[in-house]
Amino acid sequence: MSDFLNVNEIKEKVSLLTLLGNLGFMPQKVSGNEHFFLSMLREEYTASLCVNEKLGVWFDHGGAGVSGIKSGSVIDFGLAYWYPATFHEVLHKIVEHANVAIDNSRDFKGQVPLRNHTSREASYEINLVSELIAHNGLKSYLLSRGVDKVAAGFLYQIDYMVLDNKNKQRDFSASGWPNENGGWEVRNKYFKGCLGHKGMSYFPGSAYKLAVFEGCYDFLSWKIENRNDPASVLVLNSLSFLSSAIARAKQFACSEIYFDNDKAGIAGAKAFTTEVSGSIDCSFKYDAFKDYNEKIVFSIKSSKIALDKPVSLNLGNGLER
Incomplete structure (x- = not known):
């Protein structure tokens, strides 16, 4: 049995205030549904990290810490607090410290x-x-x-x-x-x-920049050439989620779009750049190929051919000394 944890269930069941309390943090000020904490993500002397318990979100008005994340859900908080732990590790830390029961078998067993x-x-x-x-x-x-x-x-x-x-x-x-x-x-x-149910996949990173892909293999291909890019990543998994992706992208100052160079992908990128301020169609980076992964595969094959090609030595006039 896997120990995979359901992201949506964690968001539904885990109270961010409870998690913070269990970690030893108490609000300095409460105003309605808003609870203000001294930020535990960086050093400060005025409580500026706000948790809205009703909405289940947080925002650090003083700026992001080392993770680059300054707002979001309880999972985004975990990624910022336990940075640079992996997404998988953070989910388990949240469940452990929030002390809630999460059904980790629901997604794996049953017809x-x-x-x-x-x-x-x-x-x-x-x-x-x-x-x-x-x-x-x-x-x-x-x-x-x-x-x-x-x-x-x-x-x-x-x-x-x-x-x-x-x-x-x-x-x-x-x-x-x-x-x-x-x-x-x-x-x-x-x-x-x-x-199971179709849906988008999100990998949190920078609160300012988002990279958007049709599929995960294109995202991983981008990762090869952009290993240190801090951008958050949204993988649609299907262009049927285009409207939802556009709504999500509007939360970021900059969005880079890496869709396929086909009719559907071109139309999707155009919709993004039309509707989302600060969005850029980056398909020019692989404009000779259908998608980012095709470019990477071609590059690897080309490199292998070059390495396997015999080297001919230029011996001048061929005379021995």
């Missing part, structure tokens, strides 16, 4: 409709979620997509069983990442789909 796996009705059961991708086929797949060196912390190995309408069981393994609706977006060499 649930499987989207896009077969044209006939099917159900699935997740048997294993592992941070370590050990399956040889999956490791080869990540290598072929050029993202094997940046997958840790973002991609998981998902082992699951599919039961078709003839009650026949088939076992699968895929690389996967969680979305905000408790589902898993999964990929392997032969299959692309979703286990």
